[in-house]
Amino acid sequence: MTPSCDVAVIGAGILGLAHAWSAAKRGLRVTLFERSPRAAGASIRNFGMVWPIGQPAGPPRETALLSRARWLELRDTFGLWVNECGSLHLAYREDELAVLEEFVSQEGGPTDALRLLSADEVLARSPAANPESLLGGLWSATELCVNPRTTIAHLPEHLQDRYNVDLQFHTPVTRVDGHKIIAGDGRTWHADRVVVCSGSDFETLFPEVFRNAPLTLCKLQMLRTAAQPDGWRIGPHLAGGLTLRHYTSFRDCPSLPALCDRIDRETPELNRYGIHVMASQNDAGQVILGDSHEYGEEISPFDKPEIDELILRELRRMIRLPDWTIAERWHGIYAKCTDGLVYESEPEPGIHVVVGPGGAGMTLSFGLAEQQWSRWAGPSRVEP
Numbered sequence: 001m002t003p004s005c006d007v008a009v010i011g012a013g014i015l016g017l018a019h020a021w022s023a024a025k026r027g028l029r030v031t032l033f034e035r036s037p038r039a040a041g042a043s044i045r046n047f048g049m050v051w052p053i054g055q056p057a058g059p060p061r062e063t064a065l066l067s068r069a070r071w072l073e074l075r076d077t078f079g080l081w082v083n084e085c086g087s088l089h090l091a092y093r094e095d096e097l098a099v100l101e102e103f104v105s106q107e108g109g110p111t112d113a114l115r116l117l118s119a120d121e122v123l124a125r126s127p128a129a130n131p132e133s134l135l136g137g138l139w140s141a142t143e144l145c146v147n148p149r150t151t152i153a154h155l156p157e158h159l160q161d162r163y164n165v166d167l168q169f170h171t172p173v174t175r176v177d178g179h180k181i182i183a184g185d186g187r188t189w190h191a192d193r194v195v196v197c198s199g200s201d202f203e204t205l206f207p208e209v210f211r212n213a214p215l216t217l218c219k220l221q222m223l224r225t226a227a228q229p230d231g232w233r234i235g236p237h238l239a240g241g242l243t244l245r246h247y248t249s250f251r252d253c254p255s256l257p258a259l260c261d262r263i264d265r266e267t268p269e270l271n272r273y274g275i276h277v278m279a280s281q282n283d284a285g286q287v288i289l290g291d292s293h294e295y296g297e298e299i300s301p302f303d304k305p306e307i308d309e310l311i312l313r314e315l316r317r318m319i320r321l322p323d324w325t326i327a328e329r330w331h332g333i334y335a336k337c338t339d340g341l342v343y344e345s346e347p348e349p350g351i352h353v354v355v356g357p358g359g360a361g362m363t364l365s366f367g368l369a370e371q372q373w374s375r376w377a378g379p380s381r382v383e384p
Ligand SMILES: Cc1cc2nc3c(=O)[nH]c(=O)nc-3n(C[C@H](O)[C@H](O)[C@H](O)COP(=O)(O)OP(=O)(O)OC[C@H]3O[C@@H](n4cnc5c(N)ncnc54)[C@H](O)[C@@H]3O)c2cc1C
Pocket: 010, 011, 012, 013, 014, 015, 016, 033, 034, 035, 036, 038, 039, 040, 041, 042, 043, 044, 045, 046, 047, 048, 049, 050, 051, 171, 172, 173, 174, 197, 198, 199, 200, 201, 204, 205, 220, 221, 222, 291, 331, 332, 333, 334, 355, 356, 357, 358, 359, 360, 361, 362, 363, 364
């Protein structure tokens, strides 16, 4: 007999896990398919930054904050490591400080959770901030640090234990035919609803949907240090002036164009590779460093050493670490929806393709999935 379930989720990256969790919390019988023995896509390769401050005020920020609440729920329910570290944008130039000031007033003025700090106040929060020429920084309390590798490895088991989610790992789904799911080895399942969260794979399932979809691929190079000595901690996530060009939340700040012009003039090599720099520290004390952005046709299977050098050059200007030993280098590729937070399509009734949260999948996925499941199946039931 063909096994059946209420919901089949295809892809066990963060977006697929979020959909599986939201469906399971509503009492639905969920089967989660993943082609690899362990998911190895964008979701295990990121900084682990849950970054609401990067989302513009309004629905995107609300989705990020809903996600944030879900991350805290995961910590409380399953004991996953989630650090309420907040973030600091460091300012070394007057134009950076100007954008940060404008951002705070655009957000309704300073509060304990969002305010400009003096250089001394910044240094009191992070021993990693380079004090030389430091003018101050923006403190935001909403950012979280999570560990992508352990989350993606362990959350499926927690969903299995708590909600009886059926895990079908090492199972590539090669076709979805109506409500029939067909695996590469010929096994089949029936599902009332199918959610395809296939990340950057636009070829295997529903290629016709992807052909004209507003989606692009983006490759990022990343590095990680060895664990820092003696329990040294970075404090909040750290970002700087380069990052203000990257997140749309700063787009309406009047001083941003001048800042972008100045960076173009002084360091055009950074724009060539879409480089802005950030640092986060995981529970093992390792500092994750990045990143670059190369899109579509520019993406090569091979990494560019000059990108790593530029990332490290910019980070060394901004932060100080007790140990800069680089223990790992890697790249990741994500799908990005170019006209929304995520791309959604329903090629057949009850069959949903949901991909492309771009550089914000850790920030948005739980919120996006929860909002989607509230529309499909109402609010989640109260947990015992
Ligand atoms: C280097 C890097 C740094 C980043 N930093 C951050 C950050 O700090 N904060 C943040 O919010 N976001 C960050 N992001 C973005 C975030 O990682 C992505 O948005 C997110 O991981 C996308 O999740 P996903 O589930 O859509 O895709 P993926 O994680 O790629 O998962 C897709 C899964 O589907 C599986 N799959 C595909 N096709 C099939 C099939 N036919 N059958 C079975 N399984 C299939 C794949 O094996 C894969 O495991 C970063 C991304 C990168 C690459």
